[in-house]
Amino acid sequence: MRITCPICGERDRREFYYKGHAVSLDRPAPDAGEEAWDNYVYLRENPAGETRDLWQHEGGCGAWIEVTRNTVTHEITATRLVSEAKS
């Protein structure tokens, strides 16, 4: 699998660290309650198909990247910097 870093271009999967689903970008407020925190920390849609997850180009520029990817075919359809995904 090869991932396109928006800064460095297409690179081998080995250069990237995998964090998990992009739900990690939506950190709830400290007092948002049990359900919101359960959703953020533990629960996962875990789709068989398109998903968005977070990778870090740790063996390259260090950027955090949001990757739109198919969990069945491993096809990658989009990547963008987390800073853009959050704005």
Place this chain on the structure above:
Amino acid sequence: MRFSGLRVLKEGLTGNKGWKPHWRDPEPKAEYDIVIIGGGGHGLATAYYLAKEHGLTNIAVLEKGYIGGGNVGRNTTIIRANYFLQGNSEFYSHSLKLWEGLEEDLNYNVMHSQRGIINLFHSDGQRDARARQGNMMLSQGDDAILLGRDELRGMLPYLDFDNGRFPIYGGLYHPRGGTARHDAVAWGFARGADQRGVDLLQNCEVTGIDIESGKVKGVQTSRGPIRAKKVAMVVAGRSSQVAAMAGMTLPIESHVLQAFVTEGLKPVIDNVVTFGMGHFYISQSDKGGLVFGGDLDYYASYAARGNLPTAEHVMEAGMALMPMIGKAKMLRSWGGIMDMSPDGSPIIDRTHIDGLYLNCGWNYGGFKAVPGSGNVFAHLIATDRYHENATRYQLDRFRTGRGIIDEESKGSQHNLH
């Protein structure tokens, strides 16, 4: 049909014409007392113990493919009871005891082989951790022996003890650990359940779960609707999809785990051996193939095949540990979809829907759990109370934060367990 030495002899002399299929191929009935979704090891064992220990036999196991086609037929077959934390400790100890009586119980040769597991350590810190783990195993009533370097040299002379980077300091030996033939475990439980009247319905994919006013009523399947008083979801890597049919989102992420096997060789590796400094463990099957594996591919995936970086890591780690295996030719590699939970421990529980039960979160270690999980899950479904050896596998431990069982203190990231 019962298996016995006499029977094998008789069949051998009469052209093996008397063997019958091991289970029936029935048509689905319109209604069952209990429907079990998933004909893997856990689903089949659950049906078996429901029938055997609770006298419940109006049961169907619904399998979308064929019996033994899931992870139960894809794993590397290691069986152990070396867990540390309360919750896991008593559960895996219970499961190992069931393994020890399983072949007689099922009248089926599952080739359970207590050849012993040796977890190697390569530093003083690792030795301390293994000593602590061994003490826990002894205190739960199981066996553990801390081996030094010299004792280990006698047992496993083929290891690269003086590897420049990862010298071997010793190993924690678990003599009652070992392996079994995975397919035979599925077949044995399937046959045992069928003999007691359970319907095994293959090519029967569940596509919907019927719920009315908070109570489960049955399932929709590729072979038509089936009504049921109780429904159990036991689908390992597919847990999130099936639970979604009941409107539930689970704390599960699905990941691929790979395994590898070489051509058949003469006996060379007597035990199960795990490397302490890289992702590699190995045993030798009775056919002679070296069976080995490593860690997850690390990113969420439903592709039942592996990626090359992980294959490469496993091979490198194996070569660092036992250079002799470089001479063997690798025959095959494959992958299975693991239901990774956020604390690395399973979920065996009721759900908020009346009559709907959940069994998942086996990570990469659910084969050894097959008898234990079936046994305690059957108890839960039949009595609506937790079995004494599975009181801590609640689903809500994540939401409430009470009773997380994080064996290796790795935090909530699913793929790190």
